[in-house]
Amino acid sequence: MTTTRRAAIIGANRTPFARANGPFAQASNQDLLTAALDGLAARFGLQGERLGEVAAGAVLKHSRDFNLTREAVLGSPLSAATPAYDVGQACATGLETTALVANKIALGQLESGVAGGVDTASDAPIAVSEDLRHLLLDANRARSPLERAKLVARVRPGLLKPSIPRNSEPRTGLSMGEHQALTTEAWGIAREAQDELAVASHHNLAAAYERGFFDDLLTPFLKLTKDQNLRSDTSLEKLAELRPVFGAGEHRTMTAGNSTPLTDGASTVLLGSDEWAAERRLPVLAHFVDAETAAVDYVHGDPKDDGLLMAPVYAMPRLLARNGLALGDFDFYEIHEAFASTVLTTLAAWEDADFCRRRLGLPDALGTIDRSRLNVNGSSLAAGHPFAATGGRIVATLAKLLHEKGSGRGLISICAAGGQGIVAILEAA
């Protein structure tokens, strides 16, 4: 196979996103991902259909869920002959799976596939402490009951403290918010600008719901019919009242209002070749054009140049150059709002000629984005951010926006833990 083709984004389905320990508190990752697949199968009549493959993943994952996606497929209406695999690239998972499935379709290895992601911060895995874990493993290896009893006798109350997963980087011990706070301060991003972005996110998402934009992108789950975090009546005044929660010193700007909350949810995207879609009279919303990942050395680097969530800044010029495009050549921009300041530092970096010359190897600034084209139907600040599910939400929203417009291109940028990031281009079908 020497020729390639562009994979079609046919449609999508996700659960509404719930705040952690809210309506989905009792739902597991498998429940959520299965629900998203159920809705996708119902929307596109995929009952009993053998798809090429399903690729999905979760960031907070139980060890028993080693085959999470395959188990979800087996619990869904899809044919049990549909293979599946788990992918993990932190918050980039949802877009990375889309790229994986799209690339296989482009190469002719697949005719159809589903990309997705899921996360629950409510039903998170809790592990025992490392010392207790070693002790239990030793007990398991013990040859005699006496030996085992001796080991068990060594259990002390202090060992029983559970190890709860934290939203922090193993190599720095800093939470994502603390990392971003360093970068925010280094780039001098003002509190007001962050709050403005958050208000726009809520208002845009509310307007999209109002006009029925999500009617065919989302299926209610456990009686939740829209993203629970959405506050359609929020305002700059209300957000201004919130106290900063990340960072240190006098210049703290990041609040619960301009940061994403812990969220539960799942998303899926149906991809296929144009022929596969046409044979089933399925629509083609957009084509997946290209994607690029990048990573930064946030452990040793400077928080301004190599901030934890700045990898997409580096991925973007490489993606644009490969496709012969400039930053301004797009009709829609979807920049994942991990924090309002993440979006704003990303834009600031691309507008900074010195940074672009020094770090991106460009002759000048990468460019400016028309803010009226940015996250026009809201993003993670309003919808919430179930880590691995965000990519699928964004791909679906952008593909439908392009379909409604009938022409043009869209750009996606998603940052991820571990100093990683992924950017991608979609084009109207």
Add this chain to the structure above:
Amino acid sequence: MTDRYAELVNSTVGRQIAGRLGLPRPAVLRRYKPGDPLLPGPALLGAAGPSTLPPLAPLLEAAGVDTRPGPDDRLAALILDASGVAGVDDLGGIRDFLAEPLRRLGPSGRVVVIGLSPEGGDVIGLSPEGGDVIGLSPEGGDVVVDSVRQALDGVTRSLAKELRRGATANLVLADDPASLESALRFLLSGRSAYVDGQPIRLGPGSAPDPDDWLRPLAGRTAVVTGAARGIGAAIAEVLARDGAHVVVADLPSAGEGLAEVANRIGGTALPLDVTAPDAAARLFTHLRERHGGVDVLVHNAGITRDRLLVNLKPDQWAAVLEVNLAAQLRITEALLAADVMGEGGRVVTLSSTTGFAGNRGQTNYAASKAGIIGMVRAFAPTFAARGWTINGVAPGLIDTDMIHSMPLATREVARRLNSLQQAGLPIDVAEAIAWLASPGAGGVTGQVLRVCGQNLVGA
């Protein structure tokens, strides 16, 4: 919801007690399962007056019905051809044929009387009281002939009230025989379990036999609104069982139940608010792009906002009329203007016995459901010109979430106030709709079929 009373009186001890006390004993009705024979036993055929119909025995035999019972055999059905009644004396033939074999009619037996419509008018008419009347046509007909033809209606309705053990009696007015086989198959089978004491008029129309009577809707696309639960979900299931690809539509907020229904029946889910200004456009675009058109449209979406008229708020009035009537009128008008429904198209809509008889606390609902009856009749000629049909189904008391909210005593009394002495099931309504949607029912149009067990009010 289980009918505990019915369970009790069908138990060994309960049966004896109910018998002694003369309490009503609702029967367990024979309901259709794919592969069931039309009848569990033989049918006895008879005639009153000279027949004007094609011979029925070969038609029934071909459908697997034994039409030659022995003199002492228990009977599953009595089929009386009264198409030739022309004088009062001919009516005596009805009694002569039915009297003895009625004693041999088995549980969930069927009496089907076949007659013709009075020439001077249509037997299916709506009177202010809710009963059927003859509307005279300007030409008039033979007074005696029309009188005795109308008499069949009274005989059948009374007989339906006399029958016990789940047996039903219905009248078929076979003015055109094209749909006769299809109508007989419906009425004899368990599909018509809760249809009792009803006249059905068979007019001219294309009524081709399906390739497979087990899957009469094979290859067809149907859409059902309000399909996330209750009667709508049952309709979707039965249409799918009969071979259709079913697009199930409901409000976006009902999407979870809708997806479950779609996945259960191998259909597709379409979130749609039927009251949205662009509902018809969205629906038809979807049907055209995804399915190349539609063959069957079932208007099922409906709501209640029950209050006495003096307490009814303007928005409660408006919401019911908007969902139950205005939206259907808009979508059906748009259907006629759009190029989306294929050859032999079918529209079936949900009315209610409340639309015939009225109901305390339901002025708004009754207005909408009576309006549906008017809509069906008014659209019928336009539909006929295209080779399509439009009909309604008027459920009586059906066991859904809606009746769970009734007070216990009211519910128990309401359940007994029909000839079958029980509430119907959603599948009973669905079976009637699936029949009206089938190719063989092409001769039935402009009618509202009641699925009410012969309600004592409004049937």
